[in-house]
Amino acid sequence: MKRIGRGTVEFTAPPTVLGAGAVGGKKEGQGPLSAYFDQTFDDVSLGYTSWEKAEAQLQNEAVAVALDKAGCTADGVDMIFAGDLLNQCISSTFGLLEYEIPFLGQYGACSTMAQTLLMAAMAVDAGAAQRAVAVTSSHFCSAERQFRTPLEYGAQRTPTAQWTATAAGAVVLGTGGKIRVRRGLVGRIRELGIKDPSNMGAAMAPAAAQSILQFLEDTGSRPEDFDRIFTGDLGLVGTRLLYDLTEDNGVDLRPVHNDCGLMLYDREEQDVHAGGSGCGCSASVLCGHIFTQMEQKVLRNVLFCATGALMSTTSQQQGEPIPGICHVVQLTVE
Amino acid sequence: MKRIGRGTVEFTAPPTVLGAGAVGGKKEGQGPLSAYFDQTFDDVSLGYTSWEKAEAQLQNEAVAVALDKAGCTADGVDMIFAGDLLNQCISSTFGLLEYEIPFLGQYGACSTMAQTLLMAAMAVDAGAAQRAVAVTSSHFCSAERQFRTPLEYGAQRTPTAQWTATAAGAVVLGTGGKIRVRRGLVGRIRELGIKDPSNMGAAMAPAAAQSILQFLEDTGSRPEDFDRIFTGDLGLVGTRLLYDLTEDNGVDLRPVHNDCGLMLYDREEQDVHAGGSGCGCSASVLCGHIFTQMEQKVLRNVLFCATGALMSTTSQQQGEPIPGICHVVQLTVE
Numbered sequence: 274m275k276r277i278g279r280g281t282v283e284f285t286a287p288p289t290v291l292g293a294g295a296v297g298g299k300k301e302g303q304g305p306l307s308a309y310f311d312q313t314f315d316d317v318s319l320g321y322t323s324w325e326k327a328e329a330q331l332q333n334e335a336v337a338v339a340l341d342k343a344g345c346t347a348d349g350v351d352m353i354f355a356g357d358l359l360n361q362c363i364s365s366t367f368g369l370l371e372y373e374i375p376f377l378g379q380y381g382a383c384s385t386m387a388q389t390l391l392m393a394a395m396a397v398d399a400g401a402a403q404r405a406v407a408v409t410s411s412h413f414c415s416a417e418r419q420f421r422t423p424l425e426y427g428a429q430r431t432p433t434a435q436w437t438a439t440a441a442g443a444v445v446l447g448t449g450g451k452i453r454v455r456r457g458l459v460g461r462i463r464e465l466g467i468k469d470p471s472n473m474g475a476a477m478a479p480a481a482a483q484s485i486l487q488f489l490e491d492t493g494s495r496p497e498d499f500d501r502i503f504t505g506d507l508g509l510v511g512t513r514l515l516y517d518l519t520e521d522n523g524v525d526l527r528p529v530h531n532d533c534g535l536m537l538y539d540r541e542e543q544d545v546h547a548g549g550s551g552c553g554c555s556a557s558v559l560c561g562h563i564f565t566q567m568e569q570k571v572l573r574n575v576l577f578c579a580t581g582a583l584m585s586t587t588s589q590q591q592g593e594p595i596p597g598i599c600h601v602v603q604l605t606v607e
Numbered sequence: 608m609k610r611i612g613r614g615t616v617e618f619t620a621p622p623t624v625l626g627a628g629a630v631g632g633k634k635e636g637q638g639p640l641s642a643y644f645d646q647t648f649d650d651v652s653l654g655y656t657s658w659e660k661a662e663a664q665l666q667n668e669a670v671a672v673a674l675d676k677a678g679c680t681a682d683g684v685d686m687i688f689a690g691d692l693l694n695q696c697i698s699s700t701f702g703l704l705e706y707e708i709p710f711l712g713q714y715g716a717c718s719t720m721a722q723t724l725l726m727a728a729m730a731v732d733a734g735a736a737q738r739a740v741a742v743t744s745s746h747f748c749s750a751e752r753q754f755r756t757p758l759e760y761g762a763q764r765t766p767t768a769q770w771t772a773t774a775a776g777a778v779v780l781g782t783g784g785k786i787r788v789r790r791g792l793v794g795r796i797r798e799l800g801i802k803d804p805s806n807m808g809a810a811m812a813p814a815a816a817q818s819i820l821q822f823l824e825d826t827g828s829r830p831e832d833f834d835r836i837f838t839g840d841l842g843l844v845g846t847r848l849l850y851d852l853t854e855d856n857g858v859d860l861r862p863v864h865n866d867c868g869l870m871l872y873d874r875e876e877q878d879v880h881a882g883g884s885g886c887g888c889s890a891s892v893l894c895g896h897i898f899t900q901m902e903q904k905v906l907r908n909v910l911f912c913a914t915g916a917l918m919s920t921t922s923q924q925q926g927e928p929i930p931g932i933c934h935v936v937q938l939t940v941e
Contacts, residue, residue, distance in 0.1 A: 274733045274734050274735050275734060276685065276734055276735055276736065276737065279685050279709060280685055280686055280708075280709025280736075282735045323925050325921055325922070325925065326925075351610065351613050351614055352614055352793055356712075356714060358695075359919065359921070360694040360695070360919040360920070360921060361692075361694070361714065361716065361917065361918065361919035361922075362714045362917075363917070363918070363919045363921065363922045363927075366796060366917040366918075366922075366930055367922065367927065367930070369796070370796050370798060370930055373795050373796070374614075374795065375613060375614025375792075375793035375794065375795055376793070376794065376795060376796050376932060377713070377715070377722060377726070377793055378690075378713065378714035378715050378722075378917070379711070379712065379713060379714065380690060380695065380696045380712035380713065380714045381711070381712050382695065388711060388712075392711070392726070395729065395730065395733060395735060396729065398733065399608045399729060399732065399733035399735075400608050400609060400610055401608050401610055401616045401729060401733075402610065402614075403610065419921075458709075459686055459709035459710070459711055460709065460710065461707050461708065461709055461710060462700060462703070462704050462707070462710050464704060583695065583696075583697070583700040583712070584695065584697070584700075585693065585694040585695035585697045586694070587659055587693070587694060587697065587753075588659070588695075588697045588700075588701065591657050591659065591660075593697075593701065596700055596701070596704055598710060
């Protein structure tokens with residue numbers, strides 16, 4: 274591993290994807306990326322008595338699929354990097370308990386898939402782990418009641434609001450796979466005064482712009498060097514702001530950019546307002562759609578830039594703004 | 608870095624401590640480790656309007672001290688690994704925002720100091736960061752109202768309950784310091800059916816026993832090879848259980864063991880029942896007492912084994928047990 278900037282690294286023995294799993298709920302299974310999911314559950318309780326247990330099970334299932342595709346068991350994994358949106362990351366704790374893999378809880382809000390992927394890649398590249406797993410999840414129902422209102426309340430959603438994905442994504446990294454983790458950037462917290470919890474896209478866009486511009490600078494790249502630059506879940510509002518913010522710096526992302534929050538659902542048909550969100554959104558798009566397109570060599574060189582809003586209901590109630598973060602991972606296939 | 612077991616690593620270019628800071632509240636300043644704190648605040652609001660902002664400021668202060676002792680500014684740090692007990696780790700987000708250091712949120716409950724230290728050491732050893740910071744905090748008042756009851760409620764505490772420390776610890780790792788991070792073990796989640804949230808020691812002891820025994824096995828060591836084995840915050844109940852559990856495996860920790868939860872306060876005088884707890888407990892004992900004793904070469908070879916209880920109020924209300932985790936870090940000085 275080589276430091277090529279402050280928080281920016283190049284993997285010299287690039288860790289590769291040995292297997293990945295994407296699971297989702299009913300709505301995700303009805304969306305445009307339906308075919309890329311390994312499994313979708315029409316009953317989003319997954320047969321459990323609480324939404325939190327259902328979400329934990331999503332992580333469990335995603336890891337099971339990823340291990341299966343990687344052709345290894347949990348015993349063959351040295352470290353698992355996992356996190357989620359629930360208080361104290363209980364989806365990860367309870368969902369992954371049975372695997373008994375050395376566990377490192379991560380918190381990056383909706384940027385967690387990029388963060389866990391980056392940490393797992395560092396562990397494999399450094400030789401600390403032969404195989405490492407990165408996983409995260411979100412669930413519409415557990416997130417709504419924790420962050421906003423119970424479903425039964427029937428709250429109206431604003432046009433800038435995004436829909437928390439019921440989904441999980443997991444990836445097993447090791448040596449010998451086709452898709453390589455080439456470089457990564459650890460984002461900085463960025464806060465420009467956005468206080469509206471129904472407009473996460475606006476809160477996260479400045480961090481996305483900062484991290485992408487920094488990555489391009491540190492690596493001497495231009496947007497057109499990549500087949501695609503995916504942001505995590507900026508949605509419609511955040512994506513427009515990202516274009517404005519990067520354009521101010523003379524960088525036009527439009528020709529190569531897409532946002533996982535705009536890809537997961539059909540905004541016209543599925544009533545998700547500004548798009549999808551939640552850790553499981555970019556995680557399932559990465560572990561389903563993006564990795565599949567890379568295996569098929571439709572995409573050969575991509576940036577995965579998951580974004581997160583680092584707030585809680587307490588910080589919100591205390592009138593604090595919503596800081597954002599964005600971690601960047603470059604993935605290539607020969 | 609070399610993998611010497613599943614989740615166990617040996618640092619080959621050992622990262623060293625360049626500076627550390629320990630800050631605490633009034634009660635911590637009145638305890639037996641008082642002299643080892645860099646700063647204690649008699650007004651535990653630190654002048655802020657909420658306990659959460661006060662806790663965020665504790666992290667900020669601890670990092671400021673650590674940077675100062677390391678003789679560098681925030682700009683000279685490539686990555687910061689931080690976490691805390693508050694929902695969505697807001698003490699870390701808001702406390703560290705102004706430093707603008709590439710940020711990786713960690714969640715290991717009260718094991719967070721060992722986890723962040725391990726991650727920072729991996730980043731430095733692997734060459735991903737020239738300098739990396741590890742930091743965590745807890746605050747009695749923010750933890751009580753989030754996990755238990757508001758202070759105004761005046762709840763009775765049971766004899767097995769521990770007192771959440773109002774404290775933070777931060778350490779800058781890099782090359783050229785005296786204290787070395789030599790080896791580390793990433794713990795596995797362990798759950799033996801404990802459901803009493805007023806008995807965290809019992810919930811965490813099985814994880815501590817498992818991680819310490821595994822570390823001894825992976826490194827071919829015995830307890831007497833170390834000047835001291837510190838556990839995070841098992842308190843009185845957890846410590847007794849740890850002795851029982853390790854004794855069952857033919858290992859006697861008593862001659863070299865101490866617990867940060869039993870060290871931070873005077874249990875006879877300070878009404879903390881079974882001892883101290885919270886991320887800030889082991890963090891401030893490490894960054895104050897332990898590092899000072901190592902600099903003075905009173906201690907030359909120690910294990911720091913911070914323990915965490917991976918539960919939330921939601922998992923508790925849903926009748927789930929309390930899983931524990933324990934990460935191990937070996938520190939030496941020549």
